[in-house]
Amino acid sequence: MQQRTIVVTDSQCLLHRNGQGHPERPERLEAILTMLSDYEHKEQLEYIPARNAHHEELLRVHTAEHIQRINETARQSFTRLDPDTSTNAYSSSAAYKAAGAAVVATLQACAQPGISTFSLGRPPGHHAERDRAMGFCLFNNVAVAAATALSQGMQRVMILDWDLHHGNGTMHTFAKSPDVLFCSLHQSPLYPGSGKIDEIGTGAGAGYSLNVPLPGGCGDDIYVQVLLDAVLPLGLAYKPELILVSAGFDAHERDPIGGMQVTGAGFYHMTRIMTTLALETGAYGPVFVLEGGYDLTGLSEGVRACLLGVADGPDLPARPETDSATRTTLSTAAKLLSPYWGEDLFHNTG
Numbered sequence: 001m002q003q004r005t006i007v008v009t010d011s012q013c014l015l016h017r018n019g020q021g022h023p024e025r026p027e028r029l030e031a032i033l034t035m036l037s038d039y040e041h042k043e044q045l046e047y048i049p050a051r052n053a054h055h056e057e058l059l060r061v062h063t064a065e066h067i068q069r070i071n072e073t074a075r076q077s078f079t080r081l082d083p084d085t086s087t088n089a090y091s092s093s094a095a096y097k098a099a100g101a102a103v104v105a106t107l108q109a110c111a112q113p114g115i116s117t118f119s120l121g122r123p124p125g126h127h128a129e130r131d132r133a134m135g136f137c138l139f140n141n142v143a144v145a146a147a148t149a150l151s152q153g154m155q156r157v158m159i160l161d162w163d164l165h166h167g168n169g170t171m172h173t174f175a176k177s178p179d180v181l182f183c184s185l186h187q188s189p190l191y192p193g194s195g196k197i198d199e200i201g202t203g204a205g206a207g208y209s210l211n212v213p214l215p216g217g218c219g220d221d222i223y224v225q226v227l228l229d230a231v232l233p234l235g236l237a238y239k240p241e242l243i244l245v246s247a248g249f250d251a252h253e254r255d256p257i258g259g260m261q262v263t264g265a266g267f268y269h270m271t272r273i274m275t276t277l278a279l280e281t282g283a284y285g286p287v288f289v290l291e292g293g294y295d296l297t298g299l300s301e302g303v304r305a306c307l308l309g310v311a312d313g314p315d316l317p318a319r320p321e322t323d324s325a326t327r328t329t330l331s332t333a334a335k336l337l338s339p340y341w342g343e344d345l346f347h348n349t350g
């Protein structure tokens with residue numbers, strides 16, 4: 001059992017509001033913090049405060065104009081940045097802390113092999129593009145964290161995005177680069193509409209994006225099947241030096257936005273698979289960076305399941321009964337990626 005898990009968070013992240021009735025609300029982080037206060041292995045948790053992301057860290061992912069636009073929201077009690085994304089006077093400071101939390105969690109993980117870290121900030125990040133806020137996201141926290149690791153000399157960073165939605169901003173940030181392997185499972189069709197199976201990266205990054213669009217209704221078995229049969233073998237072939245997880249919990253069965261059926265058990269098994277991948281490849285992490293999740297019970301259950309998965313350590317669950325539609329999807333992905341990784345990359349997809 002792992003002795004220590006690092007949690008990075010900051011109370012500034014509680015002050016950002018999108019506006020009345022918005023699902024991405026401070027109560028999300030409050031629910032997680034309440035869960036942590038009576039988590040059964042809370043003596044294993046080490047809290048480290050977030051810091052603000054530095055301007056040069058943000059500039060690796062975002063334009064100066066976008067950063068300036070976020071800075072300017074601090075002067076207004078309300079600014080609408082996109083149809084789904086608004087700010088109050090505290091949102092920019094929350095965004096700097098959320099991105100900084102992901103950086104701190106990453107640097108902590110990279111200093112200590114075998115330690116998992118959690119970045120619990122908001123606003124979330126994976127929809128934020130280079131030059132604009134989008135889909136509740138201001139700065140792309142996980143991308144800023146990955147770019148920080150690359151700036152320190154890492155050459156292979158893997159990001160698994162298991163949020164309900166496709167991580168368009170993260171994929172676009174690194175689409176042309178083999179330095180980041182981006183893998184995403186997401187409900188499709190659904191916002192933001194990207195993440196088709198043939199989006200595999202471009203130029204030198206061709207072959208370094210895996211997108212697995214899934215129909216609504218998928219539960220633990222299908223998520224575990226995708227991780228065991230595609231994400232794990234691809235990760236073993238890539239040999240990442242660092243593993244980041246864009247950990248959204250809106251694929252939880254209780255979520256009001258999503259149509260998926262994942263439970264705490266699913267998040268627990270996915271965590272242990274990624275911990276196994278880290279052990280097998282010698283990668284640092286996993287670093288879990290909070291994304292979405294809009295049912296307060298489902299969200300805190302999901303985070304708790306990840307903490308338990310980390311505490312219990314590396315293990316692969318029994319292979320679930322294979323879903324044939326998912327096998328067909330993975331077979332298509334394997335064919336698209338085979339020029340870059342060889343023919344027999346994915347197991348059980350033929």
Ligand SMILES: [Zn+2]
Nearest residue numbers: 163164165292
């Ligand atoms: Zn989401």
